[in-house]
Amino acid sequence: WWACTWGSPCHTRGGAVGVSAPCIQRGHPWRARLEPVSGVGGQRGVPGVGPGRPPTLALCPQWPYCRKHCSYCSFNKYVVPAVDEAAVRACLVREARTLLRLGQVRSVTSVFFGGGTPSLASPQTIAAVLEAAAEAAHLPAGAEVTLEANPSSASPARLAGFRAAGVNRLSVGVQSLDDAELRLLGREHTADEARAAVEAARGLFPGRTSIDLLFGLPGQSREAWARCLEAALGLCDDHLALYQLTLERGTALEARVRQGALPAPPQDLLADMYHTARAVLAAAGFRQYEVSNFARKGALSTHNLSYWRAEQYIGVGPGAHGRFVPWGEGSCQREARVQTPDPDTWMKEVQSHGHGTRRRAALSPLEQLEELLALGLRTDEGVTQQRWGRFSPQLPLRAVFGVPGEAMALQQQGWLLLDGRGLRCTPEGLAVLDSLLPGLLCQLQRCWARTAGTGGRDTGAAGGRGTEAAGGQSTEARGGRGPE
Template identity: 85%
Template sequence: MAVRGWRPAAAAIAAARPGGGGPGAAPGAAPASGPAPEAGAGAAAPATAALYVHWPYCRKRCSYCNFNKYVVPAVDEAAVRACLVREARTLLRLSQVQSVTSVFFGGGTPSLASPGTIAAVLEAVAGVAHLPAGTEVTLEANPSSASTPRLAGFRAAGVNRLSVGVQSLDDAELRLLGREHTAAEARGAVEVARGLFPGRTSIDLIFGLPGQSRGAWARGLEAALGLCDDHVSLYQLTLERGTALAAQVWGGALPTPPQDLLADMYQTARTMLVAAGFRHYEVSNFARKGALSTHNLSYWRAEQYIGVGPGAHGRFVPRGEGGHSREARVQTLEPDNWMREVQSQGHGTRRRVVLSPLEQLEELLALGLRTDEGVTRKRWGCFSPQLSLEAVFGAPGEAKALQEQGWLILDSGGLRCTMKGLALLDSLLPDLLCQLQRCWAPPAMPEEGSCARLQHPEEEPIGGSGAGGEAVGRSGLAGAVSRNIQSQNR
């Protein structure tokens, strides 16, 4: 599964993949605001970016899913492939990216695409920009479309990392989630994946299901750890409007999990994973033996990324058309409309908006604090050479109070959450963003305690976009952990 969608700045930014939507100029239109110097992406900045590729089709819609995915009788894969290839070339040239740091195929269910489509996209990328040998290339796969020949075909096409949407190893829970695979099929798929992608297999698990107990969750996680100990993404179930599962819970047919129980489940999982040697490197993500997701780290570190495919999101400087400022972009959601736009103009960018330096810092803060490394002084300096981390968060105010209470740390390394602060990140962010706003533009800001709500270009909860990779997570535990969502994009 993938992430999708961004929330307002004062709330948790939830998106693992380039997801979201929001106001922006029409394709080809002038930016909504004048070009401001691009924070952290000046002329000397390396022209690199991560690439997210969205495959929007699934065989069925799961009961909890509101992502940008489509269930259709038949897919014209040749036409979709041609459009993915063309849009990738167009946007890479537009960005003038010289080197691609990672590629993530999300969805939807990209394991339903043929290995030939994956190979064609990678060949197109390598034809426009440098794609170094060994670059992380991840593909999301459902157990029901992860046979040995198929996964071997993906490996031959250039995929070297697999993210398997296991979600649960309990058949009753899988039926509740509307998954089409069984627990036995999930186990078989992960075993095959680990044989083909040793040390580079990730599994997704969802907790907080209606009626699920902490004991059942712990037993399921223990079973999962016996199956895969490379990388695990944990997502708290998020009830989304318009989904079958939400209707059942809100209608009283299924119980609503208590918040205290959800917090206990998250802490139980963290304790078990850390004891097993996993690094808790992001709110929802755990890795052993250095198996961190390079692609997702690019989102959390506010690096450039390009989104290709229906509903994909991106963050890059369009240097190819003379741009100097980072833009937030979202591609047209509906596949047929997207294909028509790609065929007529080379890309299907539906909305774009220039991000102000302040908005870029807000994203850097909200995403960077999701990681155990936090916002480093070096990274902050790239985006804010004049206003230091110390000047914003070292002075008396909300941040200082959070440090004194043991939720936050500001030291020579930068700004980061403590372990207990990480679990409550969404509750801490509004105060931190408020303090940033006041320090950035004191005369224009409201009085203390009434910070303006900043409109981000990706407030619309669109699924599938993606930043890609394991989901960044929505607001789960106290707003910090979430089911993926997929990661922008699954």
């Protein structure tokens, strides 16, 4: 309902699945509807940021260009004969400055360059955006700065240029280590090129190189996936993102499956692949800290955690998404924002107005709690008592989910835990999160309606307008092709 259309800057990876299959949906559902909304409950202030103005948030610049269309990609990407990079760079810099000042941001906690294929941008462009962030707000020396890279545009010299520009973490869109699967996906690179790119990245970004893998490809067998996992473990650093392929309408791969030219993967097989991956990675010392993300030696992505913890972020560039309070306009209400998708139109708007925000909608307190719940439950830490209290100081977590209802039934069935730490899925529940969320969201809405005395709103079983919650279109947190 909200994450089902997730895609990353480069291509689609994870997708929502049925009750019997793993919940490998994307970390940020970026296609949520942005119709105007009204506040619920009459709360004052800014839920989720406290009474004072937020001093920090994350930045999500987007590079919308690719060299080719991959067969499974439905993201906001453009394949053009030539790119006026100087013009795009100037607009990225101007929009970053404008929105950071609009949010009166004091410090940028992390930066994630998504796309498109951001490794096609020059190190000069990456450096210029980082300098703009440092000037308009503050970018601490140790802040995580991730760039998504495709193996076909990740030569050692190019990666060294990105490191010199300020990048300190790389997300490599490997997707598969089988040449036949890569051809099916329409990828530019071969398996050998992917290995070379990851090895070069690990040399330049030791301990901070992540790789993406896709599973559930049409015709992919359990044995082929096991071989891919084994090869990935011999290649990877300390972070992996595994995404179940989503066959998005309008893509070449989806059309071939719909027409019967390729087989649709059985749901039971998808579930087996997911559970196999979890077991293999756990044995190798990886912690599953989110539905699709695994890390060891503490190599969690702090930027992606900011999405799942429902923190604020600003999206910059064509099609980017954001969640922040525009204090500079005199507002104290958190907004969902989407930048104009088409690069040429976006540049004209930035040149005229300083930014290319196409749509914006104030988020009601209930909608913010819905996002917090849906995103927070994707992680192994879940929704903590402290975080819930920041968004809902007058309606405790236990008052919503510690009473008879869906949540209590899920606890009794072993899918969910509610204790002094907060609300979280058990390992078994995390694997079927899609099937748990609708009931939990309905329980939240009913409780909110009773407490607020507003009668609620007709949101349906899927929980309201949904959550596009994860800015920009970063791949790693969302699950799409490409880079991470």
